[in-house]
Amino acid sequence: MSDTLEQLTEILEQRRSADPAHSYVASLHHKGLNKILEKIGEEATETILAAKDAQTGVETHRQAVIAETADLWFHSLVMLSHLGIAHDDVLNELARRFGVSGLDEKAARSAD
Numbered sequence: 001m002s003d004t005l006e007q008l009t010e011i012l013e014q015r016r017s018a019d020p021a022h023s024y025v026a027s028l029h030h031k032g033l034n035k036i037l038e039k040i041g042e043e044a045t046e047t048i049l050a051a052k053d054a055q056t057g058v059e060t061h062r063q064a065v066i067a068e069t070a071d072l073w074f075h076s077l078v079m080l081s082h083l084g085i086a087h088d089d090v091l092n093e094l095a096r097r098f099g100v101s102g103l104d105e106k107a108a109r110s111a112d
C-alpha cells in the first residue's frame with residue numbers, strides 16, 4: 001500500500017513539469033487548483049452513489065466502489081501534489097490519531 005503511494009507520488013511529482021498534451025496529471029496541474037477540486041467533488045459524489053448501490057451486496061457494485069474510491073484518492077493526491085503538501089504529512093496525521101477516539105477528540109474540541 002505504502003509502496004504504491006510512494007510510486008504514485010513520484011510519478012505525480014514528475015508530471016508537474018510534463019507536457020499537458022501527453023499527461024492527464026500534467027493537464028490537471030495546467031488547468032489549476034479549481035479544476036482539481038472540481039474533479040475531487042465529482043469523484044466524491046460518484047463514490048457516494050456507488051457505495052449506496054453496493055449496499056445490495058452485488059459484486060459489480062462493490063467493484064464500482066473500489067474504482068470510484070481509487071479515483072477519489074488519486075485526485076486527492078494530485079491536489080496535495082499541486083499544493084506542495086507531502087502525502088506523508090497526511091499519513092503522519094492519521095498515525096498521530098491512533099488511539100484517540102473520535103468521540104473524545106470531538107468532546108475536547110467542544111470544551112475549548
Ligand SMILES: N=c1c2ncn([C@@H]3O[C@H](COP(=O)(O)OP(=O)(O)OP(=O)(O)O)[C@@H](O)[C@H]3O)c2ncn1[C@@H]1O[C@H](COP(=O)(O)O)[C@@H](O)[C@H]1O
Nearest residue numbers: 008011012015022023024025026027039042070071074075
Ligand atoms: N491513477 C491514475 C488515475 N486514476 C484515474 N485517472 C484518470 O482520471 C480521470 C477520471 O475522470 P473521469 O472518470 O471523470 O473521466 P473523464 O470524463 O475523462 O474526465 P474529465 O474529462 O471530466 O476531466 C480519467 O481520465 C482517468 O483515466 C488516472 N490517471 C492517472 N493515474 C496515474 O497517474 C499516472 C500518470 O498519468 P498521466 O499523467 O496521464 O501520464 C498513471 O500512470 C497512473 O499511475
